[in-house]
Amino acid sequence: MRTSIATVSLSGSLTEKLTAASRAGFDGVEIFENDLLASPLTPEEIRRRCADLGLTVDLYQPMRDIEAVPAEEFARNLRRARHKFELMRRLGADTVLVCSSVHPLAVDDDALAGYHLRQLADLAQDFGVRVAYEALAWGRHVSTYDHAWRIVEAADHPALGTCLDSFHILSRGSDPKGIEDIPGEKIFFLQLADAPLLAMDVLQWSRHYRCFPGQGGFDVADLVRRVLHTGYDGPLSLEVFNDVFRQAEAGPTAVDAHRSLLVLQEAVGVATPPVPVVPTGVAFAELVTPDAEPVSALLGALGFTRTARHRSKPVDLWQQGEARVLVNTAGAARRDGTGLAAIGLESPDPAAAARRAEALLAPVLPRRRALEDAALDAVAAPDGTELFFCASPGDSASIGQGDAPVRPEPPDWRADFADVGHEAGTPGVTRIDHLALVQPWHHFDEATLFHRSVLGLHAQESVDVADPYGLMRSRAVTNADGSVRIALSVGAAPTDDTVHAQHIALATDDVVAAARRFRAAGGRLLPIAANYYDDLAARYEFADGELDTYRELGILYDRDAHGEFRHCYTVTVGRVFFELVQRDGYRGYGAPNAPVRLAAQHAGRPVR
Structure with missing residues (x-):
């Protein structure tokens, strides 16, 4: 499926956000109005920038406090909308998000709300724009997705549909089962966010604590399955308000965001990345240090013995029982002294584990190695720790047995080390x-x-x-x-x-x-x-x-x-x-x- 992300989910200028979204692999973006207003680029320049980056502008948002307001207020709203629809035409966006009203003068009148939304859709249609009406969880009179849909259904306009937002639905504890009663063609847009399960004001919860699917406590996958069951064929789009994300570097955040959608698509059965290969043990922990003496003294006191030395690198293997620690003095430039730089994970299929990692945007790290060194695949965790996929002990004996396809025997990392003549003592x-x-x-x-x-x-x-x-x-x-x-x-x-x-x-x-x-x-x-x-x-x-x-x-x-x-x-x-x-x-x-x-x-x- 196509993927999209709201620019409000990332930090930086609009140009930086667009670049990060493109590099992370997104197909499109939602342009948040504040990002456009603060940008020195014209709408035409933003449109061209998106095209150059391979991005579509999937949504312009938000348009607020439109419906069920006094007549003079609604007249001002239509004037504002006309300007925004003209801007959207210049921007190349064909769908606008309209949030349910929180205006203090808004009245509880579904018929009036539908009438206003129909008039707005009439105007939008003249500009080639569709209106996606969304129920805010804190809306003054419309706060649930089923209520918003009833108004849209009654208004009965081809340019008017609904926008479903997982946070607004799940934060209120609404049952997403009713989504399946909405025709897929009337779901104009789907916005996704997860969140930790907190007991707090829903507005503050929404504005500060949303996160990407799979990082919180909501069952976002179940909601998406129900939306897809309707026949919805639009993008999966992320709209995440999070104080941390908006201060962090945009590039890594965008990669994390796209990874969350890849995992979500796997969960709902619309994507099939390589299956997870769960590690079966810890092969080693690697310490990088500018000075091996304090580390060696500490390991020796703990009962470890230096049993081997790497054949081509300044790396020692210390062992006690099945606990193995590598001490690497090649990182002498470390500013903060000794650090845990890498972990070896025993895997029943290291190559498949690496393919899984690469498919989920954790590219295999380049490594300098001698020709005789084991060709181990490694990926970087978010904190920079290198994770090596190592063959589980005894795995090579079963390779190619039975009807399973024959694959090359995985390399043994321990073959890179030469015995230094010190046997490990009785382990404590x-x-x-x-x-x-x-x-x-x-x-x-x-x-x-x-x-x-x-x-x-x-x-x-x-x-x-x-x-x-x-x-x-x-x-x-x-x-x-x-x-x-x-x-x-x-x-x-x-x-x-x-x-x-x-x-x-x-x-x-x-x-x-x-x-x-x-x-x-x-x-x-x-x-x-x-x-x-x-x-x-x-x-x-x-x-x-x-x-x-x-x-x-x-x-x-x-x-x-x-x-x-x-x-x-x-x-x-x-x-x-x-x-x-x-x-x-x-x-x-x-x-x-x-x-x-x-x-x-x-x-x-x-x-x-």
């Missing part, structure tokens, strides 16, 4: 439990959609965590068995980049023993305030001496319906710290303890 750490990635403040919703759609991971409920200087949002994405867990978070403020570092959580069967070994090896654990343990004593009963041990080592504790969770943290090196976690049936991430951890990190100074 068994594997990487999860990875925590702090997102730039304007990429949080985009990151959730990316990991869900591109990687096929399941998104858990969003959690708000109290930080000493604000509120931090966090949302985990995971595969079915929990072998891949990624916690996405965003800091308390756009400029807060000092404490909210990325971190790697390491699974252990005995966190107390692991913490003691780490400390005995010279490692520094994050100290936790004594008040925290006083509160634990009030909330839970522990065995004799157990709480004293936790207090001594800085171990935090939590329970859920499934079991217990014990965890502790190292100090931060550059932009990274490690967490030791012991899960005994527990399914969460220790969110109740996050404010305590954040306060402790604010109180300390990261080691550079």
Whole structure:
């Protein structure tokens, strides 16, 4: 299907918005009146600019407070409309959005509303324009889509139809089933937006918190299915009012927007991108650092051993159990010191995973590699983290068996590393439990959609965590068995980049023993305030001496319906710290303890 986006959904000048929409792959745009009024370009120049970019002008909007008003007011409205229809002819737009009236003098009279809309449609028809009437969720007398349709149906004019807007319909809790009773040819336009489920004034909700489909809590796909069932053949268009999007760079926002429509089309069965290939495990986490010594000391204290060196790059492989960390000193120019730059994801079909990513606008990253290096595909997550698709252990043995088509054996990334003669010792750490990635403040919703759609991971409920200087949002994405867990978070403020570092959580069967070994090896654990343990004593009963041990080592504790969770943290090196976690049936991430951890990190100074 054709895709479109309202210019109000993006930041920047009108020219910047049009360029971003075109580069992201949209077919058309809705021109928001304020964007046109502020543009130095004439309507003819905007029309030519759109044509050069391969964009159609699908809608001009909005026209407000038209219907069911006093006669003198309506006469002024027709005069205004005549000017706008002439402008639309110059612009090359053939459909105008008319919102249900919020005028203080508007009356509750459907017959009058229909009469006024019919007169408006008569005038519009003279200019080759169609009128799409939309019910605002906060309209003075018309606030539901079925009410707006009844007025349009009664007015019975070929140039008058309705515009359906998913936010206005779903925010009011209206049943979209009735959409199927509207003839498809009378649905002149479809606008789409999602939103988080909030209890607040619907106008403020609409103006500030809309998001792209798949990023909120509305069932946008069900609504679209019902619209398509009517025979509607117009574009799927995004109209999203969001404070963050309107401050973020237009290009990435437009890509995220178009990705949301690709995923939506897949959900409703009108597009068939490559199917998701859900990762089955974490192959490695890669740290880039200008100075390997502090990282090596930290990994050594945690029980890791440097087991291999890349054959052509300054990259070391550190391993303990099934947990593997790469230390890359090629990024010596990193301004902020050590950082988590890449994640290797084990995949049953790396090539198919890469095709899925590319189809959903996450292009495969170019890589410099020697001829003998494994040809691994990598894509960039919204925060810049590189995601490598690696063959799952043992997958090559099944390639070409049975009736399945034979495909080339996927490369093994570990073949790029030469053994340095150090065997990994008895592991205290068994594997990487999860990875925590702090997102730039304007990429949080985009990151959730990316990991869900591109990687096929399941998104858990969003959690708000109290930080000493604000509120931090966090949302985990995971595969079915929990072998891949990624916690996405965003800091308390756009400029807060000092404490909210990325971190790697390491699974252990005995966190107390692991913490003691780490400390005995010279490692520094994050100290936790004594008040925290006083509160634990009030909330839970522990065995004799157990709480004293936790207090001594800085171990935090939590329970859920499934079991217990014990965890502790190292100090931060550059932009990274490690967490030791012991899960005994527990399914969460220790969110109740996050404010305590954040306060402790604010109180300390990261080691550079």
